[in-house]
Amino acid sequence: MSAVSVGPEDFDIGAEIAALTADDREIGAVVSFTGLVREMTAAGALDEMTLEHYPGMTGAALEAIVAEAQERWPLSGVRVIHRVGPLAPGDRIVLVLTASRHREAAFEAAAFLMDYLKTRAPFWKREAGAHGAAWVDAREADDAAAARWGDDRS
Amino acid sequence: MSAVSVGPEDFDIGAEIAALTADDREIGAVVSFTGLVREMTAAGALDEMTLEHYPGMTGAALEAIVAEAQERWPLSGVRVIHRVGPLAPGDRIVLVLTASRHREAAFEAAAFLMDYLKTRAPFWKREAGAHGAAWVDAREADDAAAARWGDDRS
Amino acid sequence: MQVLYFAWLRERVGVGSEEVDPGPATTAAELIEELKRRDPRYSAAFADVSAIRVAVDQKMVALDSPISEAREVAFFPPVTGG
Amino acid sequence: MQVLYFAWLRERVGVGSEEVDPGPATTAAELIEELKRRDPRYSAAFADVSAIRVAVDQKMVALDSPISEAREVAFFPPVTGG
Numbered sequence: 001m002s003a004v005s006v007g008p009e010d011f012d013i014g015a016e017i018a019a020l021t022a023d024d025r026e027i028g029a030v031v032s033f034t035g036l037v038r039e040m041t042a043a044g045a046l047d048e049m050t051l052e053h054y055p056g057m058t059g060a061a062l063e064a065i066v067a068e069a070q071e072r073w074p075l076s077g078v079r080v081i082h083r084v085g086p087l088a089p090g091d092r093i094v095l096v097l098t099a100s101r102h103r104e105a106a107f108e109a110a111a112f113l114m115d116y117l118k119t120r121a122p123f124w125k126r127e128a129g130a131h132g133a134a135w136v137d138a139r140e141a142d143d144a145a146a147a148r149w150g151d152d153r154s
Numbered sequence: 155m156s157a158v159s160v161g162p163e164d165f166d167i168g169a170e171i172a173a174l175t176a177d178d179r180e181i182g183a184v185v186s187f188t189g190l191v192r193e194m195t196a197a198g199a200l201d202e203m204t205l206e207h208y209p210g211m212t213g214a215a216l217e218a219i220v221a222e223a224q225e226r227w228p229l230s231g232v233r234v235i236h237r238v239g240p241l242a243p244g245d246r247i248v249l250v251l252t253a254s255r256h257r258e259a260a261f262e263a264a265a266f267l268m269d270y271l272k273t274r275a276p277f278w279k280r281e282a283g284a285h286g287a288a289w290v291d292a293r294e295a296d297d298a299a300a301a302r303w304g305d306d307r308s
Numbered sequence: 309m310q311v312l313y314f315a316w317l318r319e320r321v322g323v324g325s326e327e328v329d330p331g332p333a334t335t336a337a338e339l340i341e342e343l344k345r346r347d348p349r350y351s352a353a354f355a356d357v358s359a360i361r362v363a364v365d366q367k368m369v370a371l372d373s374p375i376s377e378a379r380e381v382a383f384f385p386p387v388t389g390g
Numbered sequence: 391m392q393v394l395y396f397a398w399l400r401e402r403v404g405v406g407s408e409e410v411d412p413g414p415a416t417t418a419a420e421l422i423e424e425l426k427r428r429d430p431r432y433s434a435a436f437a438d439v440s441a442i443r444v445a446v447d448q449k450m451v452a453l454d455s456p457i458s459e460a461r462e463v464a465f466f467p468p469v470t471g472g
Contacts, residue, residue, distance in 0.1 A: 014168025025193035123389025138386035277471025292468035
């Protein structure tokens with residue numbers, strides 16, 4: 001199974017963790033990150049969030065981020081799932097899983113994957129509610145979070 | 155439901171995450187940490203790991219660690235499950251869940267909970283295999299990990 | 309070359325992708341200027357170039373990167389996934 | 391007072407808990423010395439005091455903490471859960 005999936009389908013966190021850790025008795029630590037659609041935005045209550053992406057590039061961009069995490073930390077397994085299309089408040093958006101012998105690598109790699117995904121993977125969020133619709137602005141905090149890992153972009 | 159459970163029973167990560175996030179539309183980030191029994195130890199292959207604990211103290215110690223995490227980060231939910239008794243390679247030992255509006259708080263609080271749990275909660279691991287049985291030594295790396303959050307022990 | 313637009317850039321340009329002759333433009337930044345000369349839709353879409361990111365052949369690059377050999381150039385706002 | 395032992399300390403002492411008269415001991419460290427005087431089992435169990443942690447009334451404290459008011463004193467090696 002590829003480490004990366006992009007599509008409209010929801011995912012099952014428990015099943016994904018089970019698949020990642022099956023048959024490997026040297027995994028001591030598994031970290032999951034799940035991103036969810038929040039209902040309240042700065043503009044008002046959200047009815048729908050739509051995730052647009054760049055289909056020709058998304059898979060390769062996520063694979064590159066995964067490869068970089070695997071280079072930096074001794075990981076037994078990595079899984080990234082990102083949904084696209086229309087989502088409702090409370091819906092799952094993204095799942096990152098990391099497995100390693102010890103917890104430090106699993107925690108750091110999961111945080112790294114999310115920081116890089118937020119700043120390097122071609123997804124865009126559009127929020128719609130009673131107040132109208134708007135594209136979400138990039139957060140400066142996300143750039144700062146990504147920068148802490150050292151920038152290796154050529 | 156209490157934030158803390160200690161007992162011999164296994165847990166279902168997906169169900170625990172679902173329970174923690176149900177009916178809260180302001181959660182944007184959920185982090186889980188799962189600790190698993192690794193088969194290979196320094197002494198040889200493991201047949202069984204036994205978790206001993208201090209029943210009169212364990213629950214309160216974990217509740218205190220959870221309370222400290224809630225004081226330090228804006229968390230929408232926290233869950234800690236720790237198993238005791240005999241476990242086999244690949245078995246789940248511990249689950250830590252954190253939920254928050256943004257990922258930084260969820261990641262940091264989960265790492266903090268694990269670091270403090272490893273150094274402040276009264277559990278002891280005993281490993282048994284063909285080579286014999288031995289109590290696991292505390293890792294200096296765990297003390298160092300806990301120290302990075304600042305020591306507030308009086 | 310094929311030029312793609314995403315998110316609000318796509319909405320302002322009015323199409324998601326189109327075949328474009330880059331003319332004299334040799335970098336992504338020059339292609340933006342060339343498009344702005346051709347039609348006011350692009351002037352509106354690319355009014356604030358600091359808000360524009362570019363990928364050449366599906367790799368994110370700086371705006372001054374060459375496009376002479378490119379088959380596909382994509383323009384979009386800063387990404388907001390995850 | 392009730393004195394508890396865990397992990398290898400329990401195995402070396404031979405019991406998980408026992409009622410103990412602390413005698414003249416007023417701190418956890420003094421209680422260890424008192425126990426060592428009473429029986430060689432304790433001398434073996436508490437040979438390396440740097441490897442011993444203590445909880446008084448179910449709170450982890452330093453070895454020089456007072457035990458005069460304590461109902462329950464627990465001795466154990468550094469914890470290894472998680």
